[in-house]
Amino acid sequence: xxxxxxxxxxxxxxxxxxxxxxxxxxxxxxxxxxxxxxxxxxxxxxxxxxxxxxxxxxxxxxxxxxxxxxxxxxxxxxxxxxxxxxxxxxxxxxxxxxxxxxxxxxxxxxxxxxxxxxxxxxxxxxxxxxxxxxxxxxxxxxxxxxxxxxxxxxxxxxxxxxxxxxxxxxxxxxxxxxxxxxxxxxxxxxxxxxxxxxxxxxxxxxxxxxxxxxxxxxxxxxxxxxxxxxxxxxxxxxxxxxxxxxxxxxxxxxxxxxxxxxxxxxxxxxxxxxxxxxxxxxxxxxxxxxxxxxxxxxxxxxxxx
Numbered sequence: 001x002x003x004x005x006x007x008x009x010x011x012x013x014x015x016x017x018x019x020x021x022x023x024x025x026x027x028x029x030x031x032x033x034x035x036x037x038x039x040x041x042x043x044x045x046x047x048x049x050x051x052x053x054x055x056x057x058x059x060x061x062x063x064x065x066x067x068x069x070x071x072x073x074x075x076x077x078x079x080x081x082x083x084x085x086x087x088x089x090x091x092x093x094x095x096x097x098x099x100x101x102x103x104x105x106x107x108x109x110x111x112x113x114x115x116x117x118x119x120x121x122x123x124x125x126x127x128x129x130x131x132x133x134x135x136x137x138x139x140x141x142x143x144x145x146x147x148x149x150x151x152x153x154x155x156x157x158x159x160x161x162x163x164x165x166x167x168x169x170x171x172x173x174x175x176x177x178x179x180x181x182x183x184x185x186x187x188x189x190x191x192x193x194x195x196x197x198x199x200x201x202x203x204x205x206x207x208x209x210x211x212x213x214x215x216x217x218x219x220x221x222x223x224x225x226x227x228x229x230x231x232x233x234x235x236x237x238x239x240x241x242x243x244x245x246x247x248x249x250x251x252x253x254x255x256x257x258x259x260x261x262x263x264x265x266x267x268x269x270x271x272x273x274x275x276x277x278x279x280x281x282x283x284x285x286x287x288x289x290x291x292x293x294x295x296x297x298x299x300x301x302x303x304x305x
Contacts, residue, residue, distance in 0.1 A: 008282035016091035016275045018220035018256025022050040029061040035083025042081040051219045053079040065114045072112035080215030088117035088161040090223015094130040094275035097122040117161025130275045136267035137231045144184040148176045156232040163194045164228035178218035208253035220256030230261035241265045
């Protein structure tokens with residue numbers, strides 16, 4: 001935040017399959033949210049806690065999204081928990097759309113959301129679930145080998161607007177603690193880092209995954225990761241909707257719940273899952289400005305949504 005910011009910072013908290021986010025409404029892009037401030041807000045012990053931050057800005061007010069303003073009124077300025085900027089977050093965009101509904105900016109139905117990965121079209125279903133048109137997967141040929149605790153696996157390179165390395169393993173415990181980023185080589189395959197998914201089979205077109213998210217360590221869920229996993233599993237299983245002419249649907253279990261991923265013959269990928277707003281409140285701007293190690297002066301007030 002800027003040094004001139006003196007009013008309380010409003011926030012909300014939401015999650016999609018327990019991939020949780022701090023939501024900061026800022027329609028006119030008036031707030032400065034440097035990486036250190038984002039990291040403090042996302043800190044689970046000394047802050048609000050979250051896998052990332054959803055900065056809610058009108059597209060016309062943000063220099064990275066003005067060119068998308070005619071297609072989508074709202075821009076999801078997404079930040080990882082360490083404060084770094086990310087292109088897209090599948091669970092995040094569902095929660096983002098749920099916030100827009102919660103705030104009265106949109107109603108149930110189709111909602112376009114601008115992201116750094118392009119405009120995503122979200123459908124707020126009346127049953128409470130949210131479906132996101134995630135775009136099309138890109139499958140670069142270059143791939144990396146993933147290594148954890150002496151075990152190594154080949155991975156499938158899948159790009160969903162952000163990079164993923166998908167490794168099929170015998171047991172999800174083989175992924176280790178995922179406190180730190182698993183080793184991958186050659187590093188040149190992912191010059192900007194990568195999200196790494198470990199996958200096991202649960203049944204026909206049904207898999208389970210754990211994920212180390214770039215900039216956030218292990219998370220309870222990753223929407224773009226679930227899409228990457230479904231695409232990688234379909235190709236592994238010899239199923240390509242573009243060749244068969246029939247949509248392919250995979251159920252993907254994540255630690256925080258279940259996502260349903262459908263890939264269409266034209267390459268479009270839909271993801272369906274829950275999105276919930278759980279709380280809202282304000283943060284004392286002096287706490288953010290104070291920097292780390294001042295949890296006692298946090299001044300965080302919360303209220304159930």
